[in-house]
C-alpha cells in the first residue's frame with residue numbers, strides 16, 4: 001500500500017472512494033468530480049500537503065483530508081488542525097491507521113496544537129450540504145472511522161442527534177412578525193464554507209424587537225440523492241428572556257410553511273445530545289431521530 005498526496009490528479013479516485021464508502025448512507029450526497037472540485041479542492045483550506053490517498057495495486061482504498069480549521073476572526077488557523085473526512089474500508093483498518101498517522105504528522109508539522117476529527121469546531125471547511133446536512137460531522141454508524149480516531153488518541157468531543165422529518169406546518173403564533181433574509185457571509189471563511197449554497201435566516205419579531213431566529217438552507221445535492229427536496233437547519237436561537245413561550249415552535253412551523261411553498265418536503269437538523277430544549281423543539285415539530293454523529297478531538301503533544 002502507498003500513501004500519496006491527494007493532489008488534483010487524484011480527485012477521481014477520491015470520488016470513487018467517497019461514493020463506495022458512503023453508499024449505505026442515504027443522507028450523504030453522491031459525489032462527482034465536479035462537486036469535489038467546487039466544494040473541496042477549489043477552497044483555500046484544501047491542502048494536498050496534508051491530505052492523502054491510500055492506493056494498493058493501482059486501486060484507491062481510502063483518503064483523509066487534513067486542513068486548518070477556523071480560528072479567531074473567521075480566519076484559517078494552522079494551530080487548529082482538522083481531519084475533515086476519513087474514508088476507508090472497514091475490513092482494512094490499517095489503511096485508516098496509515099492515512100491518519102500521515103495526516104496528523106503533517107498537520108503537526110504545520111503547527112497544529114489541537115486536531116479535530118471530523119467535528120464541528122473547525123467550522124465546516126468542506127462537505128456542507130453533502131454529508132449529513134448543513135453541519136457535517138462524522139456519522140457514528142461509520143464506526144471504523146471514528147474508532148480509528150480513538151485509536152490515535154482522539155477523544156469524543158461532541159455527540160449529536162440528527163433529526164429528519166416532513167416540512168409539515170402546524171399552528172404558529174400569528175402575533176409575531178416573520179422576516180426572511182440571506183445569511184451574512186461577508187468573511188472569506190463563511191463564503192467558502194457555504195459555497196454553492198444560499199443560507200437564509202427566518203427572524204421573528206414583536207414591536208421591532210428580534211425574539212428568535214432559525215437558519216436554513218436548501219440542499220440540492222442531498223435532495224438529488226434521496227429523490228426529495230430537502231432543507232437543512234443550521235442554527236436556532238430564542239432570546240433568553242423569551243424562552244418557553246412557543247417562539248421556537250412557531251419559527252419551525254412558519255419555516256415549514258415557507259419551505260412547503262417552495263416545494264421542499266423534508267427537513268434535517270442536528271443538535272448536541274445535551275441540548276434537551278433543542279431536541280424537544282425538533283421532536284415537537286414532527287422531526288425524528290435518524291442518526292447519531294460523533295466529532296473527536298486530540299491535543300497534540
Ligand SMILES: CC(C)(COP(=O)(O)OP(=O)(O)OC[C@H]1O[C@@H](n2cnc3c(N)ncnc32)[C@H](O)[C@@H]1OP(=O)(O)O)[C@@H](O)C(=O)NCCC(=O)NCCS
Pocket residue numbers: 235236237238239242243244245246247248249250270271272275276277278280281284
Ligand atoms: C432551543 C430553543 C431555541 C428553544 O426555544 P423556545 O422558544 O424556548 O422553545 P419553545 O417554547 O417553542 O418550546 C418547544 C418545546 O421544547 C420544550 N422545551 C423548550 N425548552 C426546554 C427546556 N429548557 N427543557 C425541556 N424542554 C424544553 C418546550 O417545553 C416545548 O415542548 P412542549 O410544548 O411539549 O412543552 C432555546 O432554548 C434556545 O435558544 N437555546 C439556546 C440556543 C440553542 O441551543 N439552539 C439550538 C441549537 S441546535
